[in-house]
Amino acid sequence: MGRSEAPHDLPKDDDSLLNPGSQTQSSEGPSQQDLTTEVLAGRSKSSGLCFSDGKCRIDYILVYRKSNPQSEKREVFERNIRAEGIQMEKESSITNNDVIFVKLHATWEVLCRYAELMNIRMPFRRKIYFLHRRYKFMSRMEKRINKFRGWLPRKPMKFDSDTLPDLEENDSFTAPFSQQRIHHFIIHNKDTFFSNATRSRIVHHILQRVKYEEGKNKIGLNRLLSNNSYEAAFPLHEGSYRSKNSIRTHGADNQRHLLYECWAWWGVWYKYQPLDLIRRYFGEKIGLYFAWLGWYTGMLFPAAMVGLLVFLYGVFTLEHCQVSKEVCQATSIIMCPLCDKYCPYMRLSDSCVYAKVTHLFDNGGTVFFAVFMAVWGKIVQLEIDCLSQEEIRPQFEAKYSKKERMNPISGKPEPYQAFTDKCSRLVVSASGIFFMILVVIAAVFGIVIYRVVTVSTFAAFDWALIRNNSQVATTGTAVCINFCIIMLLNVVYEKVALLLTNLEQPRTESEWENSFTLKMFLFQFVNLNSSTFYIAFFLGRFTGRPGAYLRLINRWKLEECHPSGCLIDLCMQMGIIMVLKQTWNNFMELGYPLIQNWWTRRRLRKEHGRKVKASFPQWEKDYNLQPMNAYGLFDEYLEMILQFGFTTIFVAAFPLAPLLALLNNIIEIRLDAYKFVTQWRRPLPSQAKDIGIWYGILEGIGILSVITNAFVIAVTSDFIPRLVYAYKYGPCAGQGRAGEMCMVGYVNASLSVFLVADFENRSEPRSDGSELYGSPVRYCRYRDYRASPESEEPYAYTLQFWHVLAARLAFIIVFEHLVFTIKNLIAYLIPDLPKDLRDRMRREKYLIQEMMYEAELERLQKEKNEKKRHDRSHHKEWP
Numbered sequence: 001m002g003r004s005e006a007p008h009d010l011p012k013d014d015d016s017l018l019n020p021g022s023q024t025q026s027s028e029g030p031s032q033q034d035l036t037t038e039v040l041a042g043r044s045k046s047s048g049l050c051f052s053d054g055k056c057r058i059d060y061i062l063v064y065r066k067s068n069p070q071s072e073k074r075e076v077f078e079r080n081i082r083a084e085g086i087q088m089e090k091e092s093s094i095t096n097n098d099v100i101f102v103k104l105h106a107t108w109e110v111l112c113r114y115a116e117l118m119n120i121r122m123p124f125r126r127k128i129y130f131l132h133r134r135y136k137f138m139s140r141m142e143k144r145i146n147k148f149r150g151w152l153p154r155k156p157m158k159f160d161s162d163t164l165p166d167l168e169e170n171d172s173f174t175a176p177f178s179q180q181r182i183h184h185f186i187i188h189n190k191d192t193f194f195s196n197a198t199r200s201r202i203v204h205h206i207l208q209r210v211k212y213e214e215g216k217n218k219i220g221l222n223r224l225l226s227n228n229s230y231e232a233a234f235p236l237h238e239g240s241y242r243s244k245n246s247i248r249t250h251g252a253d254n255q256r257h258l259l260y261e262c263w264a265w266w267g268v269w270y271k272y273q274p275l276d277l278i279r280r281y282f283g284e285k286i287g288l289y290f291a292w293l294g295w296y297t298g299m300l301f302p303a304a305m306v307g308l309l310v311f312l313y314g315v316f317t318l319e320h321c322q323v324s325k326e327v328c329q330a331t332s333i334i335m336c337p338l339c340d341k342y343c344p345y346m347r348l349s350d351s352c353v354y355a356k357v358t359h360l361f362d363n364g365g366t367v368f369f370a371v372f373m374a375v376w377g378k379i380v381q382l383e384i385d386c387l388s389q390e391e392i393r394p395q396f397e398a399k400y401s402k403k404e405r406m407n408p409i410s411g412k413p414e415p416y417q418a419f420t421d422k423c424s425r426l427v428v429s430a431s432g433i434f435f436m437i438l439v440v441i442a443a444v445f446g447i448v449i450y451r452v453v454t455v456s457t458f459a460a461f462d463w464a465l466i467r468n469n470s471q472v473a474t475t476g477t478a479v480c481i482n483f484c485i486i487m488l489l490n491v492v493y494e495k496v497a498l499l500l501t502n503l504e505q506p507r508t509e510s511e512w513e514n515s516f517t518l519k520m521f522l523f524q525f526v527n528l529n530s531s532t533f534y535i536a537f538f539l540g541r542f543t544g545r546p547g548a549y550l551r552l553i554n555r556w557k558l559e560e561c562h563p564s565g566c567l568i569d570l571c572m573q574m575g576i577i578m579v580l581k582q583t584w585n586n587f588m589e590l591g592y593p594l595i596q597n598w599w600t601r602r603r604l605r606k607e608h609g610r611k612v613k614a615s616f617p618q619w620e621k622d623y624n625l626q627p628m629n630a631y632g633l634f635d636e637y638l639e640m641i642l643q644f645g646f647t648t649i650f651v652a653a654f655p656l657a658p659l660l661a662l663l664n665n666i667i668e669i670r671l672d673a674y675k676f677v678t679q680w681r682r683p684l685p686s687q688a689k690d691i692g693i694w695y696g697i698l699e700g701i702g703i704l705s706v707i708t709n710a711f712v713i714a715v716t717s718d719f720i721p722r723l724v725y726a727y728k729y730g731p732c733a734g735q736g737r738a739g740e741m742c743m744v745g746y747v748n749a750s751l752s753v754f755l756v757a758d759f760e761n762r763s764e765p766r767s768d769g770s771e772l773y774g775s776p777v778r779y780c781r782y783r784d785y786r787a788s789p790e791s792e793e794p795y796a797y798t799l800q801f802w803h804v805l806a807a808r809l810a811f812i813i814v815f816e817h818l819v820f821t822i823k824n825l826i827a828y829l830i831p832d833l834p835k836d837l838r839d840r841m842r843r844e845k846y847l848i849q850e851m852m853y854e855a856e857l858e859r860l861q862k863e864k865n866e867k868k869r870h871d872r873s874h875h876k877e878w879p
């Protein structure tokens with residue numbers, strides 16, 4: 001059928017290197033479908049995961065087109081690959097003779113050499129389990145808990161132990177691989193000692209450091225992919241994820257099939273994730289992502305439950321809320337128009353529905369929930385660490401290969417970037433970031449102008465439904481337009497962040513990812529939350545008062561809050577953006593690959609018949625799948641981190657946010673699993689020591705959430721004004737209590753009086769309000785604490801205003817100090833790494849050192865004994 005290439009200087013695109021069974025005939029003669037059948041019949045031996053000899057396992061696949069003009073680069077690149085000891089075999093595609101698959105296999109010698117260079121940890125010795133010290137009290141408590149568990153049903157969320165295989169490396173200590181101590185590692189079979197994921201990672205490491213042209217920058221597979229010399233590069237999946245036989249009776253056909261049945265199948269949505277299997281198949285980096293996602297989703301359960309209870313508390317106390325009662329009964333209170341000219345006078349009772357909806361989110365449980373979520377955010381910031389080795393990026397290595405200095409840790413020379421060069425690049429990058437943030441602020445300013453202009457337009461609308469709800473219509477359309485702008489700017493941000501990150505020339509892959517991640521997060525966070533910050537803290541705060549409005553460009557009156565407050569606008573903004581963003585992300589993550597793969601299958605069935613795809617070799621099946629995102633797990637992490645920000649930063653205004661996040665994440669875990677296992681090509685398994693810069697971003701969001709929630713409660717909601725009224729100005733003033741009966745008269749006390757005759761000419765409404773009372777309106781009311789028009793200082797701030805302002809500032813200070821104290825106390829009492837686990841890790845490190853020392857002594861003793869026996873035998877030869 002074919003042969004593996006020896007490392008000779010053979011021309012790359014020569015058809016003689018192709019498997020004979022894979023070459024198709026000319027278009028004249030039999031039909032394409034008959035030719036395909038003949039090819040499949042001749043390729044039966046090579047339809048698996050190995051070369052045509054059935055022995056050499058395929059570790060990596062490269063794909064190119066013969067019509068591509070970059071043949072010289074491919075020739076040099078593949079010649080250098082063979083010089084590294086990588087075996088190679090080529091086959092053309094069944095469905096397209098122009099597409100060539102290059103199959104790569106790393107020999108045992110190559111794997112051992114690079115495993116030592118890459119410091120890959122391999123199974124060293126069997127683990128010695130030990131019982132940690134237990135206290136008598138804890139032992140008695142554990143016995144009672146286990147007895148109570150015996151009455152409960154068996155753990156439905158865990159898989160049966162018979163379903164999941166025992167992974168060998170989990171029961172063994174691991175140590176960096178060394179060829180000198182190879183006899184101390186657990187090697188039952190050389191073909192399976194290095195897992196498929198490890199083999200692929202080693203081959204990819206080699207491909208990233210092979211030259212394709214003379215020159216310091218002409219190196220690496222990534223550059224060949226970017227200039228289209230190769231069309232694709234990927235490791236293979238380990239067979240099909242489906243099987244005709246049941247996994248319960250016949251077991252799993254391969255690890256991919258096992259992952260599908262135990263993880264990616266929607267029927268196991270309530271089960272725990274098999275993290276060891278995920279890590280073994282996809283690598284530590286993807287395993288860490290799903291471990292963090294599972295932890296975060298599990299922690300959303302208590303947050304969603306408390307948020308739902310706060311919302312239900314608002315529902316059950318709605319009929320007893322004195323403020324909403326007074327708003328609904330205030331038929332005699334006439335409110336001033338919300339915009340110039342076209343907005344009419346309105347009764348306060350017309351906003352009865354909005355007052356009741358506001359109470360659902362702004363009630364007595366809101367402050368408790370804000371404190372709870374601030375503490376909850378600290379618990380979610382779990383630091384996950386693994387062991388990994390940092391590798392220098394090939395691009396950095398090529399760029400600064402002429403400048404070297406000694407690494408203080410390894411003692412080896414390595415490429416060095418001068419301080420001045422690094423600083424100049426960082427300054428340019430920071431300037432680009434600042435400019436893009438200004439673009440976002442400009443977009444928000446445009447949304448503000450839209451809101452200011454359209455509120456008058458909707459107020460003059462012919463349709464009564466829109467005219468009577470002009471402010472709600474303005475908010476709703478502004479949110480939808482804002483969402484469209486967010487999605488459009490995201491496309492620009494990606495290209496700008498990539499350009500700035502490559503300009504910085506980070507030293508390692510992790511530094512590159514961290515730099516790119518920070519830029520993209522800043523761009524998207526500002527883009528997604530800038531309008532929300534405007535509504536929460538600026539909307540209605542700087543509008544002035546009737547008769548002396550502050551105007552934008554001395555023309556448009558700034559938008560005011562609804563008579564029921566600004567919180568309803570903030571709730572609408574968060575609810576719409578959160579639902580639309582999550583729906584769009586889920587569609588793009590799964591819907592787009594599903595549609596693409598369906599279209600590919602449809603095209604193949606139409607051109608080659610229905611039975612062709614079932615006989616495809618694995619590399620052809622994987623090639624027809626969608627490639628993983630160019631930036632790895634960035635999109636997945638970014639989606640969850642932005643969701644975490646929405647869940648914590650403004651949670652005081654929207655207690656249902658954790659519930660929406662929980663429902664989304666339950667779907668998200670299986671959606672991502674299904675996508676990784678069935679719709680994507682197998683991503684390159686890679687190591688990671690932690691979740692990277694995302695942990696620092698989580699900490700930053702946690703700090704920001706405390707500050708914003710304090711301001712939301714103090715500034716946006718009516719919690720503080722109500723508290724001041726209850727204790728200082730209401731019926732219960734001086735009595736030290738603040739029940740619902742203490743809020744009698746609050747609505748009237750929170751509204752100021754305005755003389756209609758004091759309106760500016762451009763603000764005076766067209767209607768004089770005769771339709772409400774039968775006579776022109778003389779006075780109207782507005783939300784503020786100002787003196788009456790007949791007082792000595794008309795419209796001056798009252799003493800109640802200063803009391804409320806002082807209470808707001810005091811609440812912000814007390815709230816922040818209280819929450820940060822609780823968070824720091826919890827961080828001290830509950831460390832990121834439990835003491836028991838830390839002791840086990842230290843003991844494992846100690847035991848590995850002891851075992852390596854003992855193994856080395858055994859080797860030296862064995863060599864010494866062999867030398868003695870050799871000397872004795874040599875001595876006996878003499879007479």
